[in-house]
Amino acid sequence: PAKTMDELVSLCKRRGFIFQGSEIYGGMQGAYDYGPLGIELKNNLKAAWWRAMVYERDDVEGLDAAIIQNKYVYKYSGHEDTFTDPMVDCHECKSRMRADHMKDIKVCDNCGSTNVTEPRDFNLMFKTNVGPMVNEESYTYLRPETAQGIFTNFKNVVDSTSRALPFGIAQIGKSFRNEITPRNFIFRVREFEQMELEFFCKPGEDEKWHQTWVELRTQWWLDQGLGKENMEFEHVTGDDLAHYSKATVDILYKFPHGFEELEGVANRTDYDLGSHTKAQEEFGLSAKVKKNEHSTTKLAVRDLEENKMIVPFCIEPSAGLDRGVLAVLTEAYTEEELENGTSRTVLKLKPHLAPIKVAVLPLKKNKPEIVDAAKAIKNRLQKLGLGRILYENTGNVGKGYRRHDEVGTPICITVDFDTIEQEGAPVTVRHRDTMEQEVVNTADLPSFILNYFVN
Numbered sequence: 001p002a003k004t005m006d007e008l009v010s011l012c013k014r015r016g017f018i019f020q021g022s023e024i025y026g027g028m029q030g031a032y033d034y035g036p037l038g039i040e041l042k043n044n045l046k047a048a049w050w051r052a053m054v055y056e057r058d059d060v061e062g063l064d065a066a067i068i069q070n071k072y073v074y075k076y077s078g079h080e081d082t083f084t085d086p087m088v089d090c091h092e093c094k095s096r097m098r099a100d101h102m103k104d105i106k107v108c109d110n111c112g113s114t115n116v117t118e119p120r121d122f123n124l125m126f127k128t129n130v131g132p133m134v135n136e137e138s139y140t141y142l143r144p145e146t147a148q149g150i151f152t153n154f155k156n157v158v159d160s161t162s163r164a165l166p167f168g169i170a171q172i173g174k175s176f177r178n179e180i181t182p183r184n185f186i187f188r189v190r191e192f193e194q195m196e197l198e199f200f201c202k203p204g205e206d207e208k209w210h211q212t213w214v215e216l217r218t219q220w221w222l223d224q225g226l227g228k229e230n231m232e233f234e235h236v237t238g239d240d241l242a243h244y245s246k247a248t249v250d251i252l253y254k255f256p257h258g259f260e261e262l263e264g265v266a267n268r269t270d271y272d273l274g275s276h277t278k279a280q281e282e283f284g285l286s287a288k289v290k291k292n293e294h295s296t297t298k299l300a301v302r303d304l305e306e307n308k309m310i311v312p313f314c315i316e317p318s319a320g321l322d323r324g325v326l327a328v329l330t331e332a333y334t335e336e337e338l339e340n341g342t343s344r345t346v347l348k349l350k351p352h353l354a355p356i357k358v359a360v361l362p363l364k365k366n367k368p369e370i371v372d373a374a375k376a377i378k379n380r381l382q383k384l385g386l387g388r389i390l391y392e393n394t395g396n397v398g399k400g401y402r403r404h405d406e407v408g409t410p411i412c413i414t415v416d417f418d419t420i421e422q423e424g425a426p427v428t429v430r431h432r433d434t435m436e437q438e439v440v441n442t443a444d445l446p447s448f449i450l451n452y453f454v455n
């Protein structure tokens with residue numbers, strides 16, 4: 001794994017994974033842009049999540065709700081009142097910082113001075129104006145989590161799919177938080193993506209489901225290549241527990257800057273649906289909620305055993321996509337000494353996450369027959385639907401191998417004279433991790449590649 005953040009930042013910029021946002025104007029703190037390879041990696045991680053959470057289960061539906069929602073969503077969700085971080089100012093160097101890591105010892109992050117203010121609450125939501133009239137009522141917020149769109153659509157999903165408990169609704173999308181101190185590359189940013197599942201169950205079954213989801217999510221991260229030894233769990237307690245949560249288990253990963261939260265699995269009880277539902281008094285809610293005077297809809301579902309409408313409990317595994325990208329990059333980054341005394345950088349990404357699945361390299365740059373054969377192979381493999389297959393004609397296969405090691409391409413195929421002579425001619429297949437080469441007939445290539453990537 002990577003030892004420092006700097007080596008990751010440098011690789012990401014050099015090879016086109018991730019760039020500083022607004023770089024040509026001096027940057028924009030807490031905003032990053034994903035480049036040609038970063039977008040592939042990110043899409044692959046999203047696809048793996050969606051596959052595991054929606055397609056491979058029969059009790060989860062998908063959703064893509066709007067980022068901009070009615071301001072009442074945040075009034076009743078509790079975010080307007082309580083989605084804050086404690087902030088302090090330093091009297092000496094005038095910098096401002098998030099204070100919750102300071103606990104009792106209050107020392108400025110920037111200059112080390114103890115001459116800092118008392119912490120005060122800072123709301124992390126971005127406020128924005130909606131419509132052409134700017135007045136006291138025309139505001140809303142950019143969503144600070146995707147979850148609320150799931151709760152507000154609860155009845156739509158239940159009515160359109162006839163779901164009964166237990167079942168879940170999954171969503172991937174952007175969230176925004178005006179973090180006081182964005183830092184550590186894409187770990188803490190102001191615009192990020194979340195992959196969230198809200199899993200609804202009967203009260204009383206919530207603790208069992210909470211435990212189950214911690215286990216399932218941990219296994220999923222292991223399947224993305226993270227090492228068991230680099231993961232830890234933290235039971236969140238006291239002040240750190242979110243306003244909606246009965247219990248939260250954080251899944252931590254050993255990032256270059258230390259063990260930090262990758263995903264939180266929270267037991268949100270009946271807080272959210274209970275906050276947003278009409279006729280709250282009918283449901284004997286267990287959570288303490290604000291009286292809702294605006295909702296038009298009952299967010300309840302029939303309990304088939306007791307034959308009555310109930311507001312279910314909700315278990316939420318909420319993962320940060322950007323933190324996921326950072327974690328798999330950290331884990332995959334490898335510096336290797338080779339037998340001939342040289343070294344190489346190789347990204348040992350799981351094949352399903354690799355931004356480029358296969359690179360097809362003609363051995364000679366200026367031989368039309370070889371070039372055409374290589375292009376034909378690219379086109380054939382591209383049709384398999386595995387992701388990006390790259391035809392690359394630089395004429396320097398050795399350099400191509402090194403570059404593809406560095407960006408994690410699991411397989412390179414080189415095409416030379418032999419290939420063009422007859423159908424079924426051999427090509428050389430080179431494996432990223434072992435650097436071993438084997439000969440495969442072109443006629444067998446599609447099934448060879450399919451077998452390699454689909455398991």
Ligand code: ATP
Nearest residue numbers: 179187188189192194261262263264318319320323
């Ligand atoms: P932290 O304590 O690190 O601020 P959090 O507990 O506020 O995180 P949650 O509200 O539980 O985070 O959000 C769920 C997930 O969303 C987190 O586990 C994390 O992966 C991701 N996430 C939250 N805030 C950010 C951020 N500022 N930048 C990137 N990812 C984030």
